[in-house]
Amino acid sequence: MSKKNKSKNTNGTIAQNRKARHEYFLEERFEAGVSLQGWEVKSIREGKINISDSYVFIKNGEAFLLNAKIQPLNNASTHVVCDAERSRKLLLHKRELNKLIGLTERDTYTLIATAMYWKACWVKLEFYLAKGKKSFDKRDDIKDRDWSREKERMMKHSHR
Structure with a gap:
């Protein structure tokens, strides 16, 4: 008999930080391996992680x-x-580390974790080079999102 996969997620995503897109301007994506202990891997397989x-x-x-x-x-x-x-x-190449060190120290960027996922048998972390949004930037994003949704509704009703 074969074992059945009891994993809750089918696409490999372990955890996501959905609030990051609202709070920050995400500019450049990076991927890194994560150094974990045995009990942490077991907990991650059960989905007991929050990033x-x-x-x-x-x-x-x-x-x-x-x-x-x-x-x-x-x-x-x-x-x-x-x-x-x-x-x-986090496991990164030296040139990636040097680039991140330069950008975070000189240009006041922060590094925000957005997702953790399985890649083959390894746990990977996706993080972005980000700058914080001000409250008026957040309001503009909400306004643009609402307008695009309203525009879609109007286009849908005009084709009928």
Whole structure:
């Protein structure tokens, strides 16, 4: 008999940060591997992760994921200390790190985690180079979205 996949998601997406597109201007996309412990991988397979407030921080030439909450499983090993909010190292090439260091230090960009997903058997993190939006920028986006929705409705009714 074959095992059935009990995964809740079928396309490989583990977690998303939907609020990021509303809060920031997302400019350039990056992908990085995440260094995880065994209990974290088991929890991620069960879908017990939240990256809604997480961001990437660069320190001493290395990138780390901060504020990602991985809830430990009840049946985790007793001899392992599970820290749900520990910083996790991101695996990037040196030239990508140098580029990110330059942009975050000089041009006041931030690095916002937007999605975590499976790529083959590896957990990958998608993050963007971003600048924060002001409140009037957010209102303009909402106004544009409403107008495009209204325009679609008018076009749909005019073709009838």
